[in-house]
Structure formats: C-alpha cells, structure tokens
Amino acid sequence: MSETIINLEHIDITFHQKKRVIEAVKDVSIExxxxxxxxxxxxxxxxxxxxxxVINLLQVPSAGKITIGNDVTFADGKVQLQGAALRQKRQKIGMxxxxxNLMAQKTARQNVAFALRHSDLTKEEKAKKVEDLLELVGLADRADNYPxxxxxxxxxxxxxxxxxxxDPEILISDESTSALDPKTTKQILALLQDLNQKLGLTVVMITHEMQIVKDICHRVAVMQNGHLIEEGSVLDIFSNPKEPLTQExxxxxxxxxxxxxxxxxQDIVQNLAADSVLVQLKYAGHTTDEPILNDIYKRFEVSANILYGNIEILDNVPVGEMIVVLSGNRPALEAAQEAIKSADIALTVLKRGA
Structure with a gap:
C-alpha cells in the first residue's frame, strides 16, 4: 500500500502589502x-x-493543514513543530x-561540505560523505574546481x-533546469530519475515546462492564478487534458x-478534396499496436494520408498522436470515423473538404 509523504489540505497563502491583499495560493489540496x-x-x-x-517549511500558510511524513507541521496558520523538531524536519527536505546558489569562492567539494557544517559526523566522515556524493552525481573528478x-x-x-x-527524504527542484540547454536538461532529469530509484527519494518538480513533467514525472498538478485547476497521473493528463491551460x-x-x-x-490541406477530411487521432496503450488505418482501408475503402505522427512512452504506456487526411465516399468516411472511435481512439475533425 502506498504511503503519503506530503499532504496539503486546503492551503491558502495570503500576503498583505500596504493597501493590497495578494492571494498567492487559494484552497490547494495535494497528496x-x-x-x-x-x-x-x-x-x-x-x-x-x-x-x-510551504512544502519546505519556510512559509506558514494563512489557512489549511500540512503533514510531512507523520508530522503535522502547519495548521490553521500556526507552526505545529517547534525548535529542534522543525529544524530536523527541514533537514529532511533538500532543495x-x-x-x-553555489558559493563562488568555494570548490565543488567545499560547497557540498558546507551543507554538513552542523552535522554530528567526524571530519573524516564528512570528507568521505562529500566524496561519495560527488561520485553519486558524476563529479568526482571535479571536486577541486570552483563554480x-x-x-x-x-x-x-x-x-x-x-x-x-x-540524507533528505524529499528533494524539491524549483525550476532547476530552466537555465540549462536541452541536452544538459535531459542529463539532469536522468540523474534525478536515477536518484529517485536508487535512494527512494520523493522528488517534487516545480516547472513551467510540461516537457519536463512528461519526461520524468508520475503525477502532475496544474496551477493557475493560485488555484489547482487539474491533477492526475501524467498518462491521464496527457491523454485527456480537461482545462484549456493544460491543453495549451x-x-x-x-x-x-x-x-x-x-x-x-500543405497543398493537400489548403485544397482539401470534397471526399476528404482532416482529422487528429489520439490513442494510448494497446491501441498503438493495432493497424487501425490499414483496417479501415480494407473495410471501408477509406485511404489514410498520414501528415504527422508521434508515439511516446508515458509512465511505461505508449501514447500516440496523428494528423491524417482520410479519403473516401461520404458514407464510407462517416463509417470509418465511427470505427476509429470504437477502437478507443479519440478523433477530432480539424477540416472537411469543400
């Protein structure tokens, strides 16, 4: 049975600035x-x-309740954990x-060691831990380099x-790949995925790029103007986005x-023939293995001209999308479209021939 490690219940965060009231987060609940x-x-x-x-325990919410692990940290606008207990809880959340945010005058080794300055480890244990961590992230050979x-x-x-x-249980990435080129971004995401699997880390990715979510996340929450507008598995959200912002x-x-x-x-689209229709097909799972376009030609003599096609693996499930021109006589075209829909493929008509 799965275990909830972060539970946000009806979180509000309101700031008061002179005569302005800013409602930054409004009634957000996430598990x-x-x-x-x-x-x-x-x-x-x-x-x-x-x-x-709020998640990393630096901001007290105006209302709502937050539980990290088994500890209620904030509730009803008040801090529930105090002193050493709160500091220990914060240490279990990496950012x-x-x-x-590296210190320019310190080497890679010294930057990592700085996080251990309050640790109970001996000097030798700290040095060994820093060495192991740099090895873990693939930078053992750069330990003495400055940023x-x-x-x-x-x-x-x-x-x-x-x-x-x-040794955090939770790692929060706040736009951590936004300053990186696409190739490096993929390398850092692969590292985070590897750490998630090797260490059992819970990773929270804060981003404005759905591509990041698509590449490594299991679940996603979409926020707009302080509200949580949509939440679900990455597969569900990509297969069937409900809100306009999510679709965008x-x-x-x-x-x-x-x-x-x-x-x-393309000429074929601009001058779409009277016996043709331009459609978008979206499909997931076993449907991606079916020769559906071949079948509709055999059954209805409706031909398919594929103008765009893409298949990706989301959470180990293949998800595909196509833009296709279907051509055939009108009754056959209508029957072919119904057959496609009955095969669990979402079909959207983009344009009909004049």
Missing amino acids: IEKGDIYGIVGYSGAGKSTLVR IFQHF AQLSGGQKQRVAIARALAN FIKTATGIDEAMVKIEK
Missing part, C-alpha cells in the same frame, strides 16, 4: 506519495514557488534551484550533491502546435 516524482506546473505567477515555500570552472550542468550536479548531504501546455510539450502550422500550409 504526494513516498517515492513519487511529482510535477507542479504553471506559468509565472501561478503560485508554484509560494507553494514550495535545488534554477541558478544553483566558474564548471559548466551549468556540472554546477547543478554540485547543487544536487549538496541538497543530498543531509500539452500542445507545446508534444510539438503538435508547431507541426500544425506547417501542416496547414
């Missing part, structure tokens, strides 16, 4: 299971980073940031090693919007 990789996605100003400050001598990806690896120094994020992540700009300029 994150132990060992999960959980994405919180939204544009700037959605309330993501404010919510993070990595967009701009790394200025490291690439962006290497700096982030140092920051990850530092975040792991106190997913179109960007899958590249379908960019593809459609080019598709719409």
Whole structure:
C-alpha cells in the first residue's frame, strides 16, 4: 500500500502589502506519495514557488493543514513543530534551484561540505560523505574546481550533491533546469530519475515546462492564478487534458502546435478534396499496436494520408498522436470515423473538404 509523504489540505497563502491583499495560493489540496516524482506546473505567477515555500517549511500558510511524513507541521496558520523538531524536519527536505546558489569562492567539494557544517559526523566522515556524493552525481573528478570552472550542468550536479548531504527524504527542484540547454536538461532529469530509484527519494518538480513533467514525472498538478485547476497521473493528463491551460501546455510539450502550422500550409490541406477530411487521432496503450488505418482501408475503402505522427512512452504506456487526411465516399468516411472511435481512439475533425 502506498504511503503519503506530503499532504496539503486546503492551503491558502495570503500576503498583505500596504493597501493590497495578494492571494498567492487559494484552497490547494495535494497528496504526494513516498517515492513519487511529482510535477507542479504553471506559468509565472501561478503560485508554484509560494507553494514550495510551504512544502519546505519556510512559509506558514494563512489557512489549511500540512503533514510531512507523520508530522503535522502547519495548521490553521500556526507552526505545529517547534525548535529542534522543525529544524530536523527541514533537514529532511533538500532543495535545488534554477541558478544553483553555489558559493563562488568555494570548490565543488567545499560547497557540498558546507551543507554538513552542523552535522554530528567526524571530519573524516564528512570528507568521505562529500566524496561519495560527488561520485553519486558524476563529479568526482571535479571536486577541486570552483563554480566558474564548471559548466551549468556540472554546477547543478554540485547543487544536487549538496541538497543530498543531509540524507533528505524529499528533494524539491524549483525550476532547476530552466537555465540549462536541452541536452544538459535531459542529463539532469536522468540523474534525478536515477536518484529517485536508487535512494527512494520523493522528488517534487516545480516547472513551467510540461516537457519536463512528461519526461520524468508520475503525477502532475496544474496551477493557475493560485488555484489547482487539474491533477492526475501524467498518462491521464496527457491523454485527456480537461482545462484549456493544460491543453495549451500539452500542445507545446508534444510539438503538435508547431507541426500544425506547417501542416496547414500543405497543398493537400489548403485544397482539401470534397471526399476528404482532416482529422487528429489520439490513442494510448494497446491501441498503438493495432493497424487501425490499414483496417479501415480494407473495410471501408477509406485511404489514410498520414501528415504527422508521434508515439511516446508515458509512465511505461505508449501514447500516440496523428494528423491524417482520410479519403473516401461520404458514407464510407462517416463509417470509418465511427470505427476509429470504437477502437478507443479519440478523433477530432480539424477540416472537411469543400
């Protein structure tokens, strides 16, 4: 049975600035299971980073209740854990940031060791731990380099090693790949995935990029204007996004919007024949293995001209999308579309021939 490690219940966070009242987070409830990789996605100003400050116990919510592990940390606008108990709980939550937050005058080794300054370990034990952490993130050979001598990806690896120094149960990534190029981003995401599996870490990814969520998260929450507007497994959200903002994020992540700009300029689409229809097909799971377009040709003599196709693996399940021109006589076209839908494929008509 799964175990909840982070439980947010009806969280409100309100700031008072002179004559302004800012409701940064409004009635947000989230459950994150132990060992999960959980994405919180939204544009700037959605309330993501404010919510993070509640999870890492740096911001007391105006209302609501937060439980980390078995401990109620905040409730009804008050701190429940005090003193040493609160400090110990915070130590179990590691943080990595967009701009790394490394100390320029300290080497990679010294930056990681800095996180252990209050540890009860001996000097030798601290040195061994730092060495092991740098080895874990693939930077053992750069231990004596200063941040200025490291690439962006290497700096982030140092920051990850530092975040792991106190053996956290939870690792929060606050836009940690936003300053990195696409190749380095994939490397850092692969590292976080590896740490999640090796150490049993619960990882919370705060991001404005649904591509990040698609690559490594198990579940995702979408925020807008302080509200949680949609939440579910990555597979469910990508297969059936309900809210307009979520649909917008997913179109960007899958590249379908960019593809459609080019598709719409093609002659076959601009001058769509009277016996043709332009459709979008979305499918998941075993359906991706079925030769459905071949079948509709055999059954209805409806041909399919594939203008765009993409299959990805989300949470070990294949998910596909196609843009297709279907051609045939009108009754056959209608029958073919119904057959496609009955095969658990979502079909959207984008354009009909004149």
